[in-house]
Amino acid sequence: MPGLARREQPLTVHHLNQLLLVCSLVLLVAVAAVRISSRSGLPSLLVYLGIGIAMGQDGVGNVHFNNAELTQVIGYAALVVILAEGGLGTKWKEIKPALPAATSLALVGIAVSVGVTASAAHYLIGLEWRQALIIGAVVSSTDAAAVFSVLRKVPLPARVTGILEAESGFNDAPVVILVVAFSTAGPVEHWYVLLGEITLELAIGAAIGLAVGWLGSWGLRHVALPASGLYPIAVMAIAVTAYAAGALAHGSGFLAVYLAAMMLGNAKLPHWPATRGFAEGLGWIAQIGMFVLLGVLVTPHEMGDDIVPALVIGLVLTMVARPLSVVISLLPFRIPWQEQTLLSWAGLRGAVPIILATIPMVSGIAESRRIFNIVFVLVVAYTLIQGPTLPWLARKLRLGESEGAADLGIESAPLERLRGHLLSVAIPKGSRMHGVEVAELRMPSGAAVTLVVRDGTSFVPLPTTVLRRGDELLVVATDPVRDAAERRLRAVGQGGKLAGWLGLAGNGTGPHSRHSGQ
Numbered sequence: 334m335p336g337l338a339r340r341e342q343p344l345t346v347h348h349l350n351q352l353l354l355v356c357s358l359v360l361l362v363a364v365a366a367v368r369i370s371s372r373s374g375l376p377s378l379l380v381y382l383g384i385g386i387a388m389g390q391d392g393v394g395n396v397h398f399n400n401a402e403l404t405q406v407i408g409y410a411a412l413v414v415i416l417a418e419g420g421l422g423t424k425w426k427e428i429k430p431a432l433p434a435a436t437s438l439a440l441v442g443i444a445v446s447v448g449v450t451a452s453a454a455h456y457l458i459g460l461e462w463r464q465a466l467i468i469g470a471v472v473s474s475t476d477a478a479a480v481f482s483v484l485r486k487v488p489l490p491a492r493v494t495g496i497l498e499a500e501s502g503f504n505d506a507p508v509v510i511l512v513v514a515f516s517t518a519g520p521v522e523h524w525y526v527l528l529g530e531i532t533l534e535l536a537i538g539a540a541i542g543l544a545v546g547w548l549g550s551w552g553l554r555h556v557a558l559p560a561s562g563l564y565p566i567a568v569m570a571i572a573v574t575a576y577a578a579g580a581l582a583h584g585s586g587f588l589a590v591y592l593a594a595m596m597l598g599n600a601k602l603p604h605w606p607a608t609r610g611f612a613e614g615l616g617w618i619a620q621i622g623m624f625v626l627l628g629v630l631v632t633p634h635e636m637g638d639d640i641v642p643a644l645v646i647g648l649v650l651t652m653v654a655r656p657l658s659v660v661i662s663l664l665p666f667r668i669p670w671q672e673q674t675l676l677s678w679a680g681l682r683g684a685v686p687i688i689l690a691t692i693p694m695v696s697g698i699a700e701s702r703r704i705f706n707i708v709f710v711l712v713v714a715y716t717l718i719q720g721p722t723l724p725w726l727a728r729k730l731r732l733g734e735s736e737g738a739a740d741l742g743i744e745s746a747p748l749e750r751l752r753g754h755l756l757s758v759a760i761p762k763g764s765r766m767h768g769v770e771v772a773e774l775r776m777p778s779g780a781a782v783t784l785v786v787r788d789g790t791s792f793v794p795l796p797t798t799v800l801r802r803g804d805e806l807l808v809v810a811t812d813p814v815r816d817a818a819e820r821r822l823r824a825v826g827q828g829g830k831l832a833g834w835l836g837l838a839g840n841g842t843g844p845h846s847r848h849s850g851q
């Protein structure tokens with residue numbers, strides 16, 4: 334067959350050139366689309382899906398692609414990167430108080446949501462119980478990419494942000510186990526067997542993730558690499574190692590990568606701003622590639638009969654299953670009804686449910702294509718509703734936080750032979766360090782401001798030099814006082830000259846110490 338022979342031809346340099354051109358153009362269009370979506374309020378994931386649909390067989394690109402297995406593999410890889418980027422940006426001080434509630438929401442909440450949604454799919458839509466349970470499990474997972482991107486644009490109370498971030502990082506693991514179990518040929522296992530498997534896999538994944546994260550952070554803090562660009566690569570490699578080790582040990586690789594990345598993100602590693610920038614860039618590439626590929630996989634002209642079932646299931650999920658799961662799972666924690674309302678509405682779906690919907694397709698489950706179509710329509714429709722209205726609901730519930738003093742951007746580089754550190758401190762627009770004299774910083778003994786860069790000119794400051802917004806400081810600190818010096822700088826950045834009187838004298842326990850040391 335000519336078509337088969339063409340597919341078996343090896344990849345040549347000419348084919349590579351064409352592939353690179355297409356991929357680079359798609360990335361450029363997607364990057365431009367981020368700007369458009371931010372101005373219009375349209376979630377960027379829908380723009381990426383639109384690009385994929387336009388490239389597909391019903392679009393101008395006329396690309397015929399129906400490889401669900403390849404989509405699932407690429408989607409898993411992208412999700413690993415997204416979870417790693419989200420874990421690196423998670424502040425331990427914010428998430429620690431929310432861990433019990435988030436764990437309950439990721440386990441008890443998932444069970445409630447799956448039961449309610451599956452019942453609706455069975456009794457209202459007429460799906461068989463296996464297909465109904467698959468849909469219930471698939472759509473019960475909140476999407477890490479959607480949650481991380483939205484929460485960083487919407488200022489919310491620390492407890493709400495911590496619960497949502499931790500839930501989105503934790504709930505992928507039990508949902509994947511449920512979807513795989515329901516998609517396996519033969520009878521579905523008893524609930525207590527599934528519960529035992531979920532508990533064991535989560536325990537293995539958590540143990541491996543914490544171990545890899547601790548070892549990785551210890552190594553990066555005690556080994557000076559020859560180039561700053563190696564630190565971001567090493568951090569992402571450690572996070573991916575946690576996923577692979579957890580998965581190969583028959584644990585939850587998704588939980589392992591999230592916990593390992595969170596430990597790395599809170600370990601005060603050298604060259605941290607560069608690492609965060611690198612991770613964010615990889616996260617954007619993963620999101621773009623994943624959503625575009627899912628858009629190419631979709632066949633829009635086949636979805637006409639699945640629109641109404643998707644809207645009905647989505648309505649039950651959004652208005653009944655999610656609120657009920659929040660109320661039941663958070664009963665022991667006495668969370669105010671305003672926060673529970675926002676948590677109910679903020680159960681955002683994105684690429685994760687669509688990727689999980691490929692599992693029954695790969696397993697050959699009956700009506701798996703219809704399941705995929707229903708999930709796709711549901712995600713698109715309710716993302717259009719929930720994403721743009723979340724900031725409005727937060728304001729109505731009076732849960733939006735006004736912006737406080739801007740945190741300082743501090744980058745650290747180790748001086749191994751001198752047993753010291755260079756701290757590069759950027760004073761942002763909203764910092765209360767503006768107007769403070771160098772002597773009023775009251776740096777600990779063993780630390781000093783050695784250089785100030787202002788308006789492109791650098792000079793050695795005097796004790797009476799007044800710092801200004803936009804200044805960049807070079808601070809030298811010996812190893813024993815490195816952390817104390819950074820805490821003092823952040824305290825003055827938040828409290829100004831009166832940091833000591835306000836309880837911000839570098840101990841991190843004052844009223845404005847919500848931000849972590851990173």
